[in-house]
Amino acid sequence: MLNLKPITALGAEVPQVDSFDGLEIAERADFALASLAARQGEEVLCATKAQAYLGFALPQPGQGSLAAPFSAFWMGPDQWMIAAPHDRHEDLASHLKQALGESASVSEQTDGWCRFDLSGAGLQAVLERLCNADLASMAAGEARRVRLEHLGCFIWCLEPSQSVAILGPRSSAASLHHALVGAAKSAL
Amino acid sequence: MMIDHPLLGLRDAQEFTYLGDASLIDRPDWQAEDAQDAFHDYLYLRDNPAGAHRELWFHETGDRSWLVVTRNTLTHEITKVELARDVARARGRSK
Numbered sequence: 001m002l003n004l005k006p007i008t009a010l011g012a013e014v015p016q017v018d019s020f021d022g023l024e025i026a027e028r029a030d031f032a033l034a035s036l037a038a039r040q041g042e043e044v045l046c047a048t049k050a051q052a053y054l055g056f057a058l059p060q061p062g063q064g065s066l067a068a069p070f071s072a073f074w075m076g077p078d079q080w081m082i083a084a085p086h087d088r089h090e091d092l093a094s095h096l097k098q099a100l101g102e103s104a105s106v107s108e109q110t111d112g113w114c115r116f117d118l119s120g121a122g123l124q125a126v127l128e129r130l131c132n133a134d135l136a137s138m139a140a141g142e143a144r145r146v147r148l149e150h151l152g153c154f155i156w157c158l159e160p161s162q163s164v165a166i167l168g169p170r171s172s173a174a175s176l177h178h179a180l181v182g183a184a185k186s187a188l
Numbered sequence: 189m190m191i192d193h194p195l196l197g198l199r200d201a202q203e204f205t206y207l208g209d210a211s212l213i214d215r216p217d218w219q220a221e222d223a224q225d226a227f228h229d230y231l232y233l234r235d236n237p238a239g240a241h242r243e244l245w246f247h248e249t250g251d252r253s254w255l256v257v258t259r260n261t262l263t264h265e266i267t268k269v270e271l272a273r274d275v276a277r278a279r280g281r282s283k
Contacts, residue, residue, distance in 0.1 A: 061195040061251070076251035077195065077271065132200060147203075147249040 009114030009173035016177070020184045022122030027177070028165070032086045033109035034093040038078040039102070046078075046103040053099035054082070064141035064156065073143035073156055081109065081143075081154070081167075114173035116180055119163035125187040127155070127164070130179060135161060149179035191257060192269050193247065203249045209234050210242035210256045213276050238262055244272060 008015050008029040015027035036058075038046035051057045054070045058080055064073030071083045084092050093108040100106065118126065124135050131146040131153070138144070138157040145154055153168040153176065168176040189201035211234075216226035238261060245255045254272035259265070 074251075077253055077273070132202075145250050145252075152249055 009170045010177060011174075018181055018184070020120075020122065020188045022188050023118060023120040023126055023184050025177075025180050025184060026117045026119075028115040028117050030086045031083050031110070031115060032089045032092040033113055033167075034082050034096050035075065035107045035109050036072075036080045036082055036096060036100070037105045037107075039104055042103040043078060046100060049100045049103055050080075053096065059141070062142060062144075063139075064143050066141045066158065071141070073141065073154070075143075075145070075154075086110070112170055113167045114170045114176065116166045116168075116177065117158065117163065118166060118180070119159070121162075122184070122188045123162060123164065126180070126183045129183045129187055131155065135164070138164075149175055151176060189264060189266075191245065191255070191266060193250070193253075193255065194269055194271050195253070196247075196251060199247070199250060203247060204245045204255075205248045207244040207246060207254075210244050210272075210275070211235075212244060213256075213272065213279065213281065240267065 005013070007013060008027055010016050010027060015029045017027070018025040036050065047058050054072065056065045056067055056072075059065050059072055059074045061074055061077075065071060069084045069089060072080050075081050082092065082096060089095070092110070093106050097106040127133060127135050131148040133144045133146050133155045138155075138160065140157055140160055143154050143156040145152060148166070148168070151168050151172050153166055156165040156167060158165055166176070166180070190198045191201055191204060193199050214230075216223060216230050218227070220226060240258055241261045242256055242258050245257045247253050247255065256270045256272050256275045257266055258268035260267065
């Protein structure tokens with residue numbers, strides 16, 4: 001068997017953490033992701049089965065839900081992103097597909113994205129230099145897709161005005177990280 | 189310019205990209221006898237109204253939905269915003 005070594009989105013063995021006066025930027029490599037799209041005409045069945053599996057109702061437009069082990073946010077009409085801890089849910093997509101059957105289409109997303117968690121009192125000052133998400137208006141669990149460093153990213157509110165997760169395309173993780181660190185150095 | 193997204197509320201126009209006339213939803217039947225003429229008109233002929241204009245916008249840095257936006261080409265006033273899928277289904281498409 002091949003002896004493969006897992007690396008983070010930034011190519012290291014352990015996730016990168018950058019600390020500033022008022023902000024911590026922490027790479028997160030411990031989350032599994034899967035996207036869920038209700039099939040046409042199956043929206044009600046999909047919602048029922050998803051609620052039974054996840055333990056909460058699929059979020060309304062613009063909203064999200066933070067819980068254990070599953071979290072979710074709305075991505076678009078009849079589409080959601082589901083997240084769970086990677087150590088026990090590495091096969092999240094296949095379990096979701098089994099639970100939802102023909103009512104939904106499920107895609108593995110884990111390695112398509114990188115994730116950086118930003119937290120601290122300086123969050124607003126840094127985020128407003130990066131994108132036009134209105135942090136003050138975001139409740140816990142809500143997510144917005146924004147353009148950040150020319151990349152389509154999600155801003156996912158973990159704790160109102162205090163902590164967000166930024167999900168960006170994994171192949172551009174270093175560019176995204178560079179932008180986050182640059183904005184933090186500039187603002188703090 | 190702000191676009192009143194039917195699901196997400198007022199959003200900045202820079203989040204959207206513009207495609208063109210909403211008549212692009214009415215794609216001709218490619219198997220029809222007159223398909224060649226129909227596609228010529230579909231592809232090249234556009235009304236160019238000075239006033240209300242229905243057009244397709246894509247919420248690119250948002251929820252990736254297509255919208256039919258009714259915009260006054262003289263004033264840029266936006267009077268109506270619909271999800272393009274609702275418009276298409278109402279016309280018998282994508283059932």
